[in-house]
């Protein structure tokens with residue numbers, strides 16, 4: 001049975017990430033040393049959102065394409081009361097609890113092991129965060145995913 005180009009796109013990404021170690025350097029493709037400055041930039045952007053006239057509540061966030069939980073640990077958990085994570089790679093998701101640490105145990109919410117192209121949020125989030133992942137979706141799936149998030 002032949003595989004469609006769309007299925008091939010996701011299979012290739014799946015295969016690639018399945019060979020990458022569950023480390024900070026791994027999820028940043030060997031650029032682990034930029035994590036600090038990357039998070040600083042994200043903090044500035046997130047802070048600017050809290051300056052809106054109608055800012056989101058700092059209650060529940062969703063970290064999409066979360067890897068081992070780097071963005072959850074350093075950006076979202078210090079601000080939000082609860083953070084759920086979506087990640088297609090089982091091994092990364094398994095390492096999240098240990099990576100975010102016991103200090104963040106009470107902030108860790110649901111972990112969803114699914115690709116964003118198939119994911120539909122089943123609750124309302126104050127912020128849905130996508131960092132270093134949307135390039136993995138094709139245009140059609142990206143538009144449809146963003147539409148499901150907005151709903």
Ligand SMILES: C[S@@+](CC[C@H](N)C(=O)[O-])C[C@H]1O[C@@H](n2cnc3c(N)ncnc32)[C@H](O)[C@@H]1O
Pocket residue numbers: 010013017027028029064065066067068069070071086087088089092114115116117130131132133136137
């Ligand atoms: C460059 S890493 C970034 C991880 C994390 N966002 C961070 O900044 O540390 C990309 C992540 O996206 C995940 N990913 C790739 N394709 C995905 C898809 N279709 N749906 C959900 N996650 C995906 C990979 O498994 C990997 O964990």
